[in-house]
Amino acid sequence: MEYLEELSNVLEKRRAWIEESQLDKLKERLQAFYSAYNALYLFLIQKGALKEDPYKNESSIEIGKIHIPKTSVFAESTKTQDLSVRLADYDTQLNILANFFPLSLDALDFGKINLVMGLVKYIDWSALTPESDYPVTKAVAEIKRGIMSGKDSSALNAPASLAKIAIAILGCLKIVNHFNREFYKYELRATLADCLTPENHPTPGEIKKRLAAASPNKTFYNELAEELLKEDYSPQGAHLREEVLRSLRVAEEKHKTQVSNRYLLMDGIQIIGSISSILHTIEEKFDYNKYLLEDPEPSFWVRLQRFIDKMMSKQPKPAVFEVEYEEPSSKAQTEEAKPIKKRIVYEEMKADLEKKSRNLAKISFQGAALIKFEALSDEELLNFLERAAKGISNQYKLLIALDSFFKTKVDEKYRGQVKGIKPELSAMKNAYIKATEKSAEYTALKEAEEIRKWLPRPQQEEENREEPVEANNM
Numbered sequence: 001m002e003y004l005e006e007l008s009n010v011l012e013k014r015r016a017w018i019e020e021s022q023l024d025k026l027k028e029r030l031q032a033f034y035s036a037y038n039a040l041y042l043f044l045i046q047k048g049a050l051k052e053d054p055y056k057n058e059s060s061i062e063i064g065k066i067h068i069p070k071t072s073v074f075a076e077s078t079k080t081q082d083l084s085v086r087l088a089d090y091d092t093q094l095n096i097l098a099n100f101f102p103l104s105l106d107a108l109d110f111g112k113i114n115l116v117m118g119l120v121k122y123i124d125w126s127a128l129t130p131e132s133d134y135p136v137t138k139a140v141a142e143i144k145r146g147i148m149s150g151k152d153s154s155a156l157n158a159p160a161s162l163a164k165i166a167i168a169i170l171g172c173l174k175i176v177n178h179f180n181r182e183f184y185k186y187e188l189r190a191t192l193a194d195c196l197t198p199e200n201h202p203t204p205g206e207i208k209k210r211l212a213a214a215s216p217n218k219t220f221y222n223e224l225a226e227e228l229l230k231e232d233y234s235p236q237g238a239h240l241r242e243e244v245l246r247s248l249r250v251a252e253e254k255h256k257t258q259v260s261n262r263y264l265l266m267d268g269i270q271i272i273g274s275i276s277s278i279l280h281t282i283e284e285k286f287d288y289n290k291y292l293l294e295d296p297e298p299s300f301w302v303r304l305q306r307f308i309d310k311m312m313s314k315q316p317k318p319a320v321f322e323v324e325y326e327e328p329s330s331k332a333q334t335e336e337a338k339p340i341k342k343r344i345v346y347e348e349m350k351a352d353l354e355k356k357s358r359n360l361a362k363i364s365f366q367g368a369a370l371i372k373f374e375a376l377s378d379e380e381l382l383n384f385l386e387r388a389a390k391g392i393s394n395q396y397k398l399l400i401a402l403d404s405f406f407k408t409k410v411d412e413k414y415r416g417q418v419k420g421i422k423p424e425l426s427a428m429k430n431a432y433i434k435a436t437e438k439s440a441e442y443t444a445l446k447e448a449e450e451i452r453k454w455l456p457r458p459q460q461e462e463e464n465r466e467e468p469v470e471a472n473n474m
Contacts, residue, residue: 003241004193007186010248014179015105017250023103026172028263033120033165034098035267035434039274040158041091042427046281049143051081052423053088066093066101068118073135083139093119108176110221117173125163182244184221185228191215201233261445265381268438269363269373271431272388276360278424278431282399283353285419289406290319290346292414319346321409323401344402356395382442389435396428 044050069089074082097119101107108116124137130145132138144159188211195202195210202210204225211220231240321344363373373381403421410418 004186004189006245007182007189007248010245010250011179011183011186013250014248015183018105018176018179022172022175023105026169026176027098027103029165029169029172030094030101030103031098032263032267033162033169034094035271036158036161036165037094038091039271039431040162041087042274043158043277044087044143044147046277046424046427047147049147050087051084053085066096066115066119068115068122069093069136071122071134071136074139079139083136083143086136087140090119090122105176105179108173108180110177110180113173113177113180117170120166120169123162125159125166128159178247181224181227182248184224185231188225188228189232191218196228196232201229204229261442262378262381264438264442264445265378265385266373268385268435268442269381269388271435271438272385272392273360273363275392275428275431276357278427279353279357279360279395282421282424283350283357285421285424286346286350286402286406289410289418292410292417293406294319318348320344321346321402321405323398323405325397325401342398342401344398349398349402356391378442378446382439385435385439389432389439392428392432392435396425396432399428400425 041050045052069086070082097116101116122136123140124132124134128137128141128144130138130141132141188207189196191214192207192210195207204222207225207228208220208222211218231237231244234240322341323344324339324341373384376384399421403425406418407415407420
């Protein structure tokens, strides 16, 4: 059949176009979606709105295996615990989807597309209100309204970012799903060629029986069988078939546009920005630890001296702490890391943390500074990302040292009350690793592009050569 041959040609080109461009976009958007959600999820844990699931990291990650977390109504008595478990599971599933799920046309069948769509739409980020009919969306909206304030503007913008990325992901999935529908109908025609003839007008039921006999393992979709029959046998058939071909055709590109990997740099910068709320939490914990260090139950004479100093508006002496940390040796790996002692003026350190937290908030999710970053060149973005990552690395070492200082220097009778920052340090380390991976990936792709410019292109002569005219067209 002439239509079947033409359909085969356009499907082949459509497949190549999707595999060359759309699947990469889908991968990028899924990773951006996970990064944005993961940062928000960690923020909610740090705020105490969620409980960290102790079994979250013990669940095995199976490539290609994803599921949608529970969506049922919460029991009020266990709502916080149940929501914590569901959102931890959701974080794991998005991680699998973004980093371990095989994105190919063969893997993305109808069932897998429905699963991916279900995960992306698990929380309705575009309508995040306590009046939502969806239990998880409603619960997350209630948390957002209850704990977020102006100083958490970066986290407040997270739902808007997630809603925007979700629309882009669903757009990619729509393209893949459309191809799958038309390819299914093509395979159905090819498999049942003897049944689908101009003289024979079978019913969907007859097609189902024939398909079961010819391909027992192939799923039958009644809706697509009805579409096929309308296209092949209805009075509007010619128009419908042309519409199918038109929807599948890929516009010819004379010159391939250069692919930009700029999104990697922007993702890395936003990941660094997500550390803003972490620094704010660390500052609050350190303030409490300093309070314990200075003795919450001072003697009468100490209290009297503090009262006199206050009456005379005498500024208290700066709190100076001597901390120690190890700096890896830049020489042979056999050399031990050298301990470095550093004098920290607590008030200066606190002011620096506050400043860093404010600045990082501007570049997380949809912070105000991100608009300015769009105007920068790729090289400027890369330099900024590398400097920011290095700054976080240096800050991380000092925070570890100060955490250790409080745990060992606070009086033993208060030591059990010292607030550790292990979860925050872990989140900082993960953000730093992810950001440096984005930077490294961008650099590697950039170098590969430069190498390709110098490679010989023997196919160019072939591309510019005109196709021979067929004999029957002469």
